[in-house]
Amino acid sequence: MYNHGHHSRDFTHIDDIADGVVKALSQTAQPAPNWYETGADFDRSFAPFRLFNIASRNPVALRRFIELIEQACGK
Numbered sequence: 001m002y003n004h005g006h007h008s009r010d011f012t013h014i015d016d017i018a019d020g021v022v023k024a025l026s027q028t029a030q031p032a033p034n035w036y037e038t039g040a041d042f043d044r045s046f047a048p049f050r051l052f053n054i055a056s057r058n059p060v061a062l063r064r065f066i067e068l069i070e071q072a073c074g075k
Contacts, residue, residue, distance in 0.1 A: 005063030010055035020054030 029049050 001062065001066070003062075005061065005066060008059035008061050009065075010057065010059050011065060012054070012056040016056070017054055020052065024052045024054070 031047060032045060035045055
C-alpha cells in the first residue's frame with residue numbers, strides 16, 4: 001500500500017465513467033484558434049479536442065476504502 005494508505009483518490013463507479021464517456025462523445029469539439037499554450041483554459045486547444053474530468057470529485061482515503069472492502073467481505 002503506497003504511502004501506508006495516507007492518500008486519497010476518486011473511486012468512480014464504472015457505469016458513471018461509461019456514461020461520462022458517452023456524453024463527452026456527443027459534444028463535438030471545435031478548435032479554439034485564439035488559444036495559446038500558457039493560457040489558463042486547459043480544456044481548450046487550437047486542435048479540435050477537449051479534456052474532460054469525469055471523476056466523482058469525492059476523494060476517499062485509500063485506507064478507508066480498504067476498510068470498507070474488508071467490512072463488505074467480512075474480514
